[in-house]
């Protein structure tokens with residue numbers, strides 16, 4: 276079912292838990308959904324000293340099922356752009372469309388994962404994941420089944436009743452990913468989701484994100500500071516420049532998966548991107 280994994284660093288073991296996890300594919304119709312259009316989007320914040328232009332005329336089309344990474348220096352507006360796409364901030368100029376429909380507010384069809392897991396400490400993994408159903412009409416029985424399936428998908432079987440303080444950093448991020456997946460999104464918006472993890476956990480979760488993307492065809496839009504991670508995962512890498520945030524260039528990554536970090540094509544793209552920030 277899954278493509279064989281490439282373990283690109285010594286010491287990385289196959290993730291047995293997720294390898295064995297039952298796959299509950301999302302409905303096939305979802306696989307043709309998840310297109311995003313960012314059209315001439317600008318965003319300013321009102322500061323005491325005057326307006327701060329953070330995003331300046333950003334345009335980008337993300338195809339359904341595409342994996343796009345966004346890289347750029349600190350403060351160039353990466354998180355701001357993701358918040359707009361999530362529907363968390365309606366105050367911007369331009370147009371944002373999800374499958375042709377203007378984005379207005381948050382919704383289960385766009386899952387959001389942050390750098391910090393943002394799990395509620397007083398709720399179990401199961402309860403945290405189930406929170407996505409708040410204010411929805413999904414029946415109780417279906418909620419329970421979908422929560423259990425997503426917990427299994429991210430390899431947290433046996434931890435449904437655990438509290439966040441009983442989880443490692445990587446496990447907490449898996450729970451956060453399960454919470455985003457339980458709504459069966461066609462787009463995942465990932466804001467540095469692996470940024471707080473140790474290097475080995477990070478490599479493993481990169482593999483799992485790739486597998487999730489390949490299995491489910493979810494559109495992925497991921498902000499990352501890690502150029503290596505962007506080249507490992509993305510179809511295209513959007514390089515933003517700062518003050519104000521603008522698209523400097525878009526780097527395609529036409530390499531087959533699973534990608535080998537030592538491969539000449541990989542190294543050439545990575546080095547080219549590093550030069551952008553030299």
Ligand SMILES: Nc1ncnc2c1ncn2[C@@H]1O[C@H](COP(=O)(O)OP(=O)(O)OP(=O)(O)O)[C@@H](O)[C@H]1O
Nearest residue numbers: 320321327329347348349350351352353354355356
């Ligand atoms: N709510 C806000 N009010 C005022 N300014 C803000 C607000 N949110 C973000 N900013 C400013 O907008 C700019 C872009 O912030 P943003 O968090 O989007 O950048 P980023 O590229 O994600 O940065 P980093 O890589 O450091 O996380 C920064 O100058 C920040 O100070």
